Amino acid sequence: xxxxxLTPEHAEEGGAAEDARLAGLYHSKKDRVFxxxxxxxxxxxxxxxxxxxxxxxxxxxxxxxVDGPQAxxxxxxxxxxxISQLFHLHLxxxxxxxxxxxxxxxxxxxxxxxxxxxxxxHDGIRYDWKAGDVAIVHNNCVHQHFNASxxxxxRALVLKTKPMYLFxxxxxxxxxxxxxxxxxxxxxxxxxxxEEDDFNHPEGGY
Numbered sequence: 001x002x003x004x005x006l007t008p009e010h011a012e013e014g015g016a017a018e019d020a021r022l023a024g025l026y027h028s029k030k031d032r033v034f035x036x037x038x039x040x041x042x043x044x045x046x047x048x049x050x051x052x053x054x055x056x057x058x059x060x061x062x063x064x065x066v067d068g069p070q071a072x073x074x075x076x077x078x079x080x081x082x083i084s085q086l087f088h089l090h091l092x093x094x095x096x097x098x099x100x101x102x103x104x105x106x107x108x109x110x111x112x113x114x115x116x117x118x119x120x121x122h123d124g125i126r127y128d129w130k131a132g133d134v135a136i137v138h139n140n141c142v143h144q145h146f147n148a149s150x151x152x153x154x155r156a157l158v159l160k161t162k163p164m165y166l167f168x169x170x171x172x173x174x175x176x177x178x179x180x181x182x183x184x185x186x187x188x189x190x191x192x193x194x195e196e197d198d199f200n201h202p203e204g205g206y
Contacts (some may be wrong), residue, residue, distance in 0.1 A: 025173070035163055035166050036064065055177055074091040076090060085164065088162050092158055093193065094154060094155070095147065098190075099146045102144040103167055104176065105140075106139055106172050107161045108137055113133045116155060120145055163188055
């Protein structure tokens with residue numbers, strides 16, 4: 001069937017399928033939890049007991065990457081988990097030639113580059129990075145993250161203070177360009193590395 005022959009019913013089905021696809025992406029969710037409610041008696045004893053019962057180690061093997069195919073995220077700590085409302089901690093993996101969404105927010109963020117080479121574009125200015133560097137996103141900055149390699153992935157551990165800022169009603173944030181839904185030509189077939197490698201120690205130890 002050609003596009004010209006699409007009936008309104010087929011068009012609606014295609015639109016519904018696309019809506020479902022978008023709904024499954026973390027950065028397209030319309031029901032994200034940015035700040036949790038805290039309820040209870042004045043001394044908040046039950047809330048404190050709940051907090052102290054939470055896991056002290058989040059296992060990477062229990063948290064899968066989401067989104068893709070150019071930019072993937074593994075969210076270790078966010079408000080919905082019930083652990084912290086001060087920060088959001090996640091791992092970003094960019095496929096070969098991949099990029100993130102273009103966006104801006106009031107809160108600041110720090111990207112510790114674990115491996116790869118790439119660059120940021122902050123308010124139209126380019127900043128290059130490589131493994132071992134830390135990239136800082138300042139408040140109220142429109143920015144985007146890019147993998148500069150056409151052959152290898154890049155990854156960064158991200159710590160951002162979004163929950164704390166939003167708790168104080170500093171709500172302004174906007175997506176300028178969404179995450180790409182198609183891979184780059186060089187990234188066809190790439191999948192995020194679910195298993196962690198020990199990059200800090202040579203094989204066999206020192």
